[in-house]
Each structure stands twice: as structure tokens, then as C-alpha cells.
Amino acid sequence: MSLYFPIAEMSLNVLLLLFMGGGVGFLSGMFGIGGGFLMTPLLIFTGVPPAVAVATEANQITASSVSGALAHFRRSGIDIKMGLVLMAGGLGGSYAGAEIFSYLNSIGQVDLMISLAYVFFLGTIGSLMLWENVSPWLARKSGRRVRRRRKRHPAWIHAWPHKMKFKKSHLVVSIYLPILIGFVVGVLAAIMGVGGGFVMIPALIYILGMPGNVVVGTSLFQIVFVTAMVTFFHSVNTQTVDVVMALVLLSGGVIGAQLGARVGYKLKAEQFRAGLAVLVLVVCFKMGWDLFTTPAELYSVIEVVR
């Protein structure tokens, strides 16, 4: 069953898209991840132009994060003030990211940049996740005791000026820190089509030292707004947001996430984290492989709109 997508200007099998949305949704429900960093590469592997994949996925993440953000809001799991400061940085970051994106698009290097960014981030995160899983197991084998070092709230951040008080997080930090974090995540969201939770959450915990009960909610709150802004900027700059495709992916994702959450609850998702790490590394490897191997066709063609 094929459907014609007006912005991507191609026909794609709807069942395949629903299945992809469902599969990534399942993993995100099971592990509590956003899934953008898996969905965008999958779309690219399917033949969707990378620029369309990134912009469309940003739109889908807005949709798939909003109910989670609302749920956290209802049980007051969001530091609104922190979220707003992060958003201010995110606004600048997503604008800058979208500008970089459309500049690289105009000189034909946007696909390369997307691939390189994915290889770098997926490689780093996949390796860290795998190491986190394997190292205690290795340590146990060799009979050493596992000591977890958790660095929190490094001292140097107190040297930054213009401190602001965040009551909900019990924090007094320089306003530039959350702005900077929001900015970086905004850039990543715009050029990679991700929510950026995989950078945001560790940054909030290890750099700012936010308490765990508001981290996920605040991150989701920021993701909804940043991906919405990314959607807007890409719509205006490159007209690459395919709303129809985003809705199809969302439909699959919603069902998948429900199933994933149930399975994860029963099966203790922690045991499968190594599997997720391997999956991330496989996607990273495939992206990198496509950059290194001689392509079947050296030429690429883009129609010039005047």
C-alpha cells in the first residue's frame, strides 16, 4: 500500500513507515529514549532525502514528546524556569542550526554533514552505553569490586557570572550554562532531526546537577519547543517538513511505544540495554560504511529552483 508524499515527492509503502514508526516507538517506550536518532537514519536508509528526513523527524518528535511533557507537567515534574532558560538557548541554537543546514544544503554538503554528525554521536553514545553494560560484567569476572564514580556538579561552573536561582531544582547557577546547553541541543536538533535528550539529560544531571525528579520532564518540555522551532525554521528555509509523513510515523510510534512500555515494565529493560547499544552502533556503522565505500553512482543531481 503506497502513499504519495507531497513534500518528499515520492511514494513510500505506508505499512513500512508504520512498521518503522512502531519499531522505533517500541524501543523508545521500552528504554525511555526519544528515538529520533534511530528514526532519521532509518528514513535516510529508506531513500527519503536526508534533508526531508531531518526536518520531518523534528516535526514527529514534537508530536511524540508532547503527551509525555504534559504528563510530567501534571505531576509537576518540570522546572519551568529552567525550561524557559534552556528554551532561550534552544531558540538561538535551532535558528543557527537551521541556517547552517540550509547553507550546507545550497553547496551540496548537507548529506555529508548529517552522516558525519550521526557517525560521531551514535558512535560515542553506543560505545558509552555498551561500556556501561560490559564493564561491571568484566569486573565481576575478574573478581574486582565495582565502584561507581558519579561526578556531579563540577566546581568550575561556579566561576561563571550572572547567577540565577532555580527554586524547583534547588540550584543557583550562572544563566549562561543552561543557555549554552540549550543552544547546543538546539543546533543538534536542527541538523540531525533529534530531540537531543541524549545530550540534554546527561548535561542537566552531570553539569548543572539537577535533581532526578525534574530532569526528564524539563528535558521533554524543552524538546517539544525546540523541535517545534526546528520545524518552523526548516519549513521557512528549505520547505522540507512533510507533515503527512510525520503523522504516519507518529501513528506507528504511538502504538509501538505503548507495547514497548509494557514489555519494558515486565522484562526489566536494563538487561536489554546492551542490545540497544549494539543497535545504535550498527546504525552508526552503516552510516559510516556508506561514507567510505565507493558509491554505485558518483554523480548526484538536484534541480535548481529559481
Added chain:
Amino acid sequence: MKRLVFLIALLMALAPAVRAQDIVTDISQYDIELRHSFTGQELLLFGAIKGGETVAGERYDIVIVITGEERPHMVRKKERVIGFWVNTGGKLLEGVPEYYALASTRPLLAIAPEKELARLKIGLAQQDFARQPGLEDYAAGLIRVKEGAGLYQVATEAMEIQSETLFRADFFFPANVPSGAYTASAYLFREGRLIGRSDKEIRIGKAGFERVIYSLAQNQPHLYGLMAIIIALLAGWLAGFITRPKSKLG
């Protein structure tokens, strides 16, 4: 007497030297709509040689060409840079048809001399983009990419003239065919000379919902962006509302 008149009329109609020969054509569809269910469209072009039977011993040929709108295209070539395959500087090719399909009775150069083909712009080699000096590799690359996408289809020796008057050719517009105004031209050659020609217009356009979405994205990008955000927020909220378990939140 009546019979005699009829016979004379018939003889006159058939006499090759008396009336100039030409061709008439028709196509199965003049308007093609790109809707959500569009997975490609077949198109039949058929016609006849009118103005008398073909002369025995003389060679008749037909070439049918369907072309899309001509646009400049940026062609980029990948080269190895520290191990990576990277796009290097692109070349702009002018006068590239978005779509080009050709069917003929024989190989083009057997039908007419190259000069005549060039004058009529028949064949991919005669298109403006393929004749830009120094860009031959890029033009060849573009043709390969377009052929791979099903947008360029050249089938010489793909058709026959039946009963010395009738001909037909099947074409296919793939799912990724761009919208625009298309021209279907049929050329009749006798002994290497063009003696008849027929042109038809085909319109391929996005229709219905797809058309609304596409034109909004192109013409009102700010509005489209806002709409995309609002749709996402509503859809996400609705999805969360439907699937949220009654007992606990999130």
C-alpha cells in the same frame, strides 16, 4: 456512375504523390493527477499516417518523444577526500528536461542524419545540457541518475508501423514524476526527411490534498510551519489522551 465516382475518390485518396502525408495522434490521458495513491501512470500514445498509404520500397519511421519542462540542474560529483566520498564542486547544467521518454521504430541515426536530429532536438544527445562543451561527463552522469529514477526512458526499435498506417507506443510516468506541462510529439520521417509532426500537451499536477499541502509549503512557508507545529501538538496530545492508562499518569 456512383461506383465510378467512389472509385476515383478512393484512387485520389490513395495516390501518394497527390496529397502530402502527415500523422494524427491521440493520447489516452491529457491530465494526470498526483494524488496520495499515485504510484505511477501508464500512457498510451497512438496514431496513424494519413494522406495515403506508404509507398512501397520507401522507408517510413516514427519517433515519439514526451518531454517535461526544462530546468537548470546542479550536478555534483563525489570524490575521495581522506577516505570519505564527498561531493566536490558542482556544475550547473542548463536546459535539462525533468522527464524525457522516447520511442522509435529504429535507432535514431538510422532514421535521420544527426543534423536533422539536432535541429529537431530529438534524442538525449541533442538536448541543450548534453551539448555544453567540457561538461560531457556531468551530462552522462545526469542521464544515468535520471534513467535510474525512471525519468529518462529511451527505447529505440520499440515500435512498429502496423498495416503501413497505424502505430502506438506505451509510456510510463513513475511515482516520482515532477508536476508540470509535458509535450508529446510524434515525428514522421520518410527516407530520413521529416514529413509530418503532431504535438500534444499533457498536464501533470498535484491534486486534491497533496496540492494544497505542497503549494502551502512553497508559497506560505511561515503558515505551513505553524500549521505543522499545531498539527503535531494536537496529534501528540490526542495520542497521549487515547493511550494513557486510566490508573496512572504518563
